[in-house]
Amino acid sequence: MRYTTARYITSTLLLAGLLFMIGCGEKAADVGKLTAEGRRALDSGDFNKAVNIFKKALREKPSDRDLLYYLGLSFKKLDIYDSAYTYFRRAKILYVHDREINREIIEMAPMYEDYEDAINAIAVMVLTGDNEKMYWPKLADFHYRNMNMYMTVKYCKLIIADDPESKDYYLYLSRALSQMGKFEESSNVLFDALERFGPSSEAYANIAVNYISLNNIPKAEEFFRKSLAINPKSIPTWINLANILTEQDDRAKKEEALGIFKQYYEQTPPAYKLDSIIPALEAELGE
Structure with a gap:
């Protein structure tokens, strides 16, 4: 009797596990179909439809990279930036080194004065292959707005050394130096700019x-x-x-x-x- 009962319990558990796996497989298939449908709506410019589809799929798979990214992108296309940024940030937390996600963070974070997030996203882009030089102007700007004058000075000096005709960065550099209490050095930067630009x-x-x-x-x-x-x-x-x-x-x-x-x-x-x-x-x- 015990043997029969044990076999019954084992069979029941196996059946339950099989049904669970089938259910998960069906859900995964449904999410895949919804993702593809949402992509088609996004590509065709039907952004509201894309939002609704991606939201439905996200309820089934809330940590999916593509769903978070494309939902953020759909909201961005609708100019609903708060929602777009929310989903990009969720995606960034889960997929720290994803280049597409970090590219969106660099663009959108300054809109919400999240300069530290933008700076960190640039660090990821550099870590994953970009030349930091292409980000010097953004880094100078973001560090200045984030009140990190030491780093602002660093990037302004790099920009000016690379291209002495970068007029705006003489002013940026002088302001940062002034805020650091380096008033004479700040004025000297401006005298150099006056000599060069008039x-x-x-x-x-x-x-x-x-x-x-x-x-x-x-x-x-x-x-x-x-x-x-x-x-x-x-x-x-x-x-x-x-x-x-x-x-x-x-x-x-x-x-x-x-x-x-x-x-x-x-x-x-x-x-x-x-x-x-x-x-x-x-x-x-x-x-």
């Missing part, structure tokens, strides 16, 4: 700001004026000039500053606090 209102203004940090107010005034000679419509530069004029022990300069504050009062954002600065300066001048 006068620039932005470069002169940034040099002026560096001189303020170095407590050299006369030189700051000189370079703000140089900046305004090129771009006299820059209200922030006018206000910065006026601010340093008020710091000097010279009545004529304080009167000039008051005139600047009044002239640009309406166009100046409240953050500059001209409401309090103007009355205080008038009182100081006895007006």
